[in-house]
Amino acid sequence: MQHPQPSPSMRQIFVLVFSIIATLYLLTEVLSQSIQIALLASWFLIMALGKVNGVSYPRMQHGLIQGISKGMDAILVLMAVGALIGSWMAGGVVPNIIYLGLSIMSPDIFLFAAFIICSVTSVATGTSFGTVGTAGIAMMGIGAGFGLPLPLVAGAAICGAYVGDKLSPLSDTTVMTASLCRVSLVSHIKSMLYVSGPAFLITAILFLFTGFAFDLGGSTSRAEEVMATISEIYPIAWYMLIPALVVVALLIMQMPAVPVILLGALLGVVWAYGFSDKTLTEALTTLYRGNVISTSDSFIGILLNRGGITSMLEVILLVILALGLGGLMEVTGVLATIANRLQHWASTPGRLGVSTILAGVLGNMLGGAAYVALITASTITGKNYQAMGIDRRVLSRNAEAGGTITTPMIPWTDGGVFMATTLGVATGTYLPFLWYHILVLVISVIYAYTNWFSFRDENPGAEQKAVHPQA
Template identity: 60%
Template sequence: MSKKTRLPNIAEVSIVLIGFILIMYLFIGVLSLPIQLALFVSWFLVIFLGLKLGHTYRDMQKGLLNGINQGMEAVLVLTTVGALIGTWIAGGIVPSIIYYGLSIINPSIFLFATFVICAVTSLATGTSFGTAGTAGIAMMGIGHSFGIPLPLVAGAVISGAYVGDKLSPLSDTTVMTASLSKVDLVEHIRSMLFVSTPAFVGASILYLLVGFLYIDRSPSLSQAEDAMSSLAKYFHIEWYMLIPAITVILMLSLKKPSIPTITFGALLGAIWAYLFQDMTLLEAIKTSYNGYSIESGVDFIDNLLNRGGIAWMFEVIILIIFALGLGGLMEQVGILKVICNNMLSWANNAGKLTLSTLLAGFFGNFFGGAAYVSLITASKITEENYERLKIDKRVLSRNTEAGGTVTTPMVPWSDGGVYMATVLGVSTLSYLPFLWFNFLVVIISIIYGFTGKFIWYTNNSEIKKPETDQSTIRV
């Protein structure tokens, strides 16, 4: 026997969303409790609303599991990246990158170089997580040695990492967005270039200008020299330490699947630790799970290199699972549908439509906790309005990336926000002001929407009107 359910009204949706924000503030800002608990308690808000709307516990469990399933690839990538970081530090790969970086990069252009290096790496590999976990960690170490504030370095790392996450044909979010928006992948990337190119140039100029401010008061290079000396003392530094990193980048560039490729990279790191860093094979393999541990007495070395391993990622994985589950619950009880309905009547021009897509993407990250969720909310909530206003789907796909992909590291409990804060050792709110590429992408997208620049229209014969929504559905 089917049971009648209904969609929540806007007042009920508002109460749940306000309740979520209050829970997050109370748990994190007042009680200093783990963010995982805040997300877990938030499940009950949505469950109570679902029961009021007529949903069964079984239906809501199904929605919860569907939400988690949407982000399982990210969870597996996190697991393998944790293993890779552990073995790459033990194998001397990350220390060697830091060592050579310190020897060739000038402090005044360091932020610009960090942004460009991470952008090139992410474009070649298609992964922001992999970029931050390899090149990003190295840049954090070099920046620390130059005395540059770590939140600023993290901002440059993450900005560069999301250039490729947004643009690379190897990126899962790029491919997924093109698919959800029903746009050819190449056309999707070409469309994004109109936004990403000026954003990249603008961010580069900003990082250069800020870098040059350090010329008059840059720290003595003796600090960098001391760091190089310490690295050389504890690790065998040679050019062939970079072979695992080059191998992984080449494999990802050849479109090899990310999870087995990163796993293979972790194996290479363990082999390098055994062959060149005087570790037993068993000790080297253990670093893939427990991470690398060192007590050198040098704060720089200890703070930077005591990390990695699958176990290091456990809290991050739990947080992401809770966030994904919350997003699945909200979709199951119809919260996303109600928001979609209200956006349909409001977004009646290109500017408002662009803004609504960006907000829908951010909403997916804020309440769904993952880039995958944000891409679904941004594309599916606003898709009908693009058809109704005869705006080309390339604009939809471009705005979906701007609202979904690049806002992911801005949310402290999203998969991207948690991962970046954990791997780089800088809190989300600390690095947030320095995500200049990400902010420029959003700002330029809004400017294009309200000015009509690079907004393309289709040749459909008539404009569709929004459909009247049913207040009651059957399941």
């Protein structure tokens, strides 16, 4: 028998959101507890609201499981990337990339180069996680060798990683958004280019001039020290890059991400056994425990002693708890109530664009993953686009802005936790340098209120054209 969807009032939702925020602050900031404990406590707050509105526990448990299942792809990728980082560090793959970067790059243009390299990698592979777990890790090592602030380097790497996550036809979020919004993949990407193109160019210029503005005196000598230490530990040769080239090539060929990354991790084991002082047992152990080397250089130890599936366990737990939170929000009717309120508020094209972006942000904040955010962003205000004669390509473009782009900007989402854990930089410290993300949001809002590049659907079936502002 089908049960009616519960509908909590907006007053109840305001109390719930305030309670969750207060709980997160109290446990993490005042009592110094982990964010995982805070999210688990938030489960009980939502369950309490569900019980008040007559939702049975079996139904809420089903919502929990359904919510968590939406993020299983991300969880599998997290485990695979953890294993890859551990074996690539042990096998000398990432150290060789760091050595190469330090030897050929100038500190002045490094931030610009890091952004471009990560952008190209993400567009070619379609994965932000894979890009940060490979090229991003290498960029952090090179940037540290040049003496650049690590949050700034992380910002450049993450910005580049999300260029492809948002635009690549190989990206799961890009394909998912086009499907949810019922537009063709090519049309969706073309629509996003009106926003992402200017954002990409401005971001590239900002990183270029920021690099020139830094006083990096003495950084070259530190880079030479890092190169010397790496060359003492690992052989420096072109064949040390083969695992990375294989992984990138297979991802470009649209092979599934998880098995490709795991294959790269196994190649790292072969390299660790063949080209370093690791025994086979030690090389295999790096998949789970990560790389461990002994060095008198503490910086090199921090740089290279990392990775392994165990390094991702806290991240995976956080993702599970955040996704469960989103599942509870959905089954208790919280998301539906917010959706109805946003639909009524979105009465103008400007408000409509903002409401779609806000729906994506709420999906990330309450669901903890881009998959949840894209569903909320694409469904909450979809009917309003049709009613106003605005093409669904604008809906898909705004859904990506609110759903995909904001994921690494929120500390407890799968993207935010992965970026912070993998790069070793807290979300709050790299957030001010996510210039690409900020520009995408700002430009999207400007387009919504000015009607710039807003496609109209006045003649269904006819070719749609961009509407430019009147002079």
